[in-house]
Amino acid sequence: MMLRAREQRRENDRNKEKEVVMQPSIWGRLPDELLERIIALLPLRTILALRPTCRRFSCLLSSPAFLSLLHAHNSLAFLLLSHPQFSHRCLPLYDPAADGWRSVPLPPSSTSGSASPSSLLLLSAASGLLLFALGRSSLLVANLLTNASKVLPLPTYSAAPSSAALVSLPSRSNSTHGYKIFLPCASDDDVFVYDSASVAWTRFPGFEPVLGRRNPHQGGAFFDGSLYFTTPEPFSTVGFDLRNGAWDVGVAPPMPEDLAFVRLVGGCSGSGEDHLYLVGGVGRDGISRSLKLWELVGRKEERKGRAWEEIGRLPEMMCRKFMSVCYHNYSHVNCLWHEGLVCICCTTWPEVLFFKVSRGTWHWLPRCPMLQEKWSCGFRWFSFVPDLFALV
Template identity: 65%
Template structure:
């Protein structure tokens, strides 16, 4: 149509059309005029956007060679790789949750970034060095903040940061549930608490980031003959689910990889890795399961290893296993330090 006709299009009708566009297109429109620039912060438009089809989701690959430059993103819906430049000085990616990314900055600071809006804030950490940190944020249809869980190495303390109060709280009790092991794993958020698997003898403990209370017996008895244990929190629709990924074997050597789901207070097996794929997985790990980590990504239970650039994933809905091949941006000489994260863009995640 002629520009004169488009210019008379009512704003509410134009907003309905714009709400159907991909989020990356909306952000490309922001510099074109003042109205488009402020549109994503208008409650009426955000309501339209929230009712439109879901935006794309991505897998992010972090590696020391990518620091200070860019992040590779894999779009699972289009089977396509793209890169996102990093404008803020970061060291490496630590955690991801509900549209927010958590980076370490220098020796004792953290950077929280909403990659979609390109808004960020630096949080000064009360302990250093930062060996691990978990970002706690739940998806919501309205603006929401976050918390940061940071264990203090070689002490009995953990620190929790609240974006609402912009302050840190210190809680004790870490040694009583985790022992004196090198605590480097990220917790997973389930029903408002952070869940962790302990070193052998394996068990599950939970931490309430609001009250600071530890629950040393947060789950039912684990399956027998486990060589390693990882927890994964999933969300199908509005329902939260808890999964257990474990290697089954004897003498600390995994002969089988299985997935259980917590159903009515018991662990029910929902997936078992085929033998040929399990052989590859075991050869990748070299029976050193400290390098293995797991996470949830849009209906997938992803199993990764810091020494291997591929992702092994289980489709919960179809109960099938697959490998995601290595990122084409990786060079052959990069042999360790691979970390994958799930990233689902969220306009409501505030920093």
């Protein structure tokens, strides 16, 4: 009996080693719709490698029906790390599915003669698009998945931009979508908004408490059609409507008491519903003793019914580590939304603290192995979700 079982295992191993070949005639008889459904299940890099093999495959990525299938099956998301010491020809990204790191090449336009490598700065990311500053004269919008990019001349050349917000504007159907760029003016308190639909910049009056030098965090959190900002102390929330350029000082209820620092994070749930979160250090005399997370609840039309509802509190030991990391210099703290996670980062620390909203749990993302030990500051994180629908 044991000998028979051993022989059976050997036979199974030999069968596994045999190469399984799909007859071309079978593939040729498959209906187009079924074949496209099968191809849509392949990894994106495999689909891109198929394009040169025949005219039919090369046209797939321009087919609305196939793009809809691809959008439904491919929802990979990565955390992208930027650091001044990295090579400007690639950037490292963390793949949660594989729990590993890899590097992604930048588009040729970002490494060619349009700017020196030292002047290339990643400013923002949204729905598969990355926004770079190319010196003091232009911006670069790039889709790494399609290897497409566009250089946008800046409306003013007073200084290289250090902050900007890239906002994706997806349509309700699975079709291509555009974007807007919110750019603070370096010389005064005005702002510029670029619309990919009109291919033009529009200048709007600014709001000094948000755009002043006392407030270095001018990127904004996108929520419900507007960018939301916080003012310096006394902390409050201000909204900027991207459609008409109007500022709204009563867009959110008063913030919780005893806050030492605040950050806003805008996110979209799996059902497509927008959410706005408030990350705050709680303490007195500018020293945080704890860190909490709130969510804005209530409808925008019913402002009196809106409130900040606490949804999470950082455990004491993790809080001690985080506060020691930033040395109570909260200007180094940045926050972002990443596929159901509220990520809290520090430019002086290579790890990421994140809160999983669905489970209400806190975790640390370890240090990237591509980092050298002597690199101690300049860490900036971005959420990167590859998207074929995002046009530059």
